[in-house]
Amino acid sequence: MYDVEVIESAEAAAAVLDPVRARLLGELAVPASAAGLAARVGIARQKINYHLRTLETHGLVELFEERRHGGITERVLQASAASYVVSPAAVSGSAADPDANDDHLSAGYLVALAGRLMREVGALARRAGASGQRLPTLTIDTQIGFRSAADRAAFADDLTAAVLDLAARYHHDDGLPHRLVVAAHPLPEEKKS
Secondary structure (H helix, E strand, O other), rough: EEEEEEOOHHHHHHHHHHHHHHHHHHOOOOEEEEHHHHHHHHHHHHHHHHHHHHHOOOOOOOEEEEEEEEOOOEEEEEEOOOEEEOOOOOOOOOOOHHHHHHOOHHHHHHHHHHHHHHHHHHHHHHHHHOOOOOOOOEEEOOOOOOOOOHHHHHHHHHHHHHHHHHHHHHHOOOOOOOOOOOOOOOOOOOOOO
C-alpha cells in the first residue's frame, strides 16, 4: 500500500470522488471483503461489489487475499494507498504548464508549478514502488513571519543567492538531474467556527 497515490486519469478521479466509493476506500485501509464492508457501512453486498469492481478497475483497490469457505471464495481487498490526491492532469488534458507563464511571482505560476510537481513525483513514486525501491526526495516546510514587504523582498534576494551558490557548488553536468522548487505564499486564514 502506498502512502499517497496521485490519480492521473479523469475516470479514476471520477471513481474516487463518488461519495460511496470514497467511503469504501477509507474503510479499506484495513483489508475487508464485500460482506464485511456491507456490515460496516450498511449498504447491500451487491452494491458494495459493484463499487469495488469499479475501484479495482482503476487500480484504487487491490486483492489482499482470497479465503475459501466450502465451495465459496471470498475476496478480501484493500485500498492501494492510505490517501489519494487528484492530479490537475486528471481534470484537464491541458493542465497548467508553468513554462507557459512568464510571471514567476504570480499565483497562477505557483499553482502550475505545484501541479507539475504533483504529476512528476506521482509518476516517479509509482515507478519506484513498482520496482520495490524508495524514491529519494527532500522537503523543507517552514513558516516565516515578515514584518514588511521590504523584509520579504530582502529574504527572497538572500534565499536566491544562497540557492544559486549551492546549485553551482553541487551541480555536475554528468550528474542525475533533480528539480528543486522553492515556493512561498501567505498562509490562509483559519476559518473560525
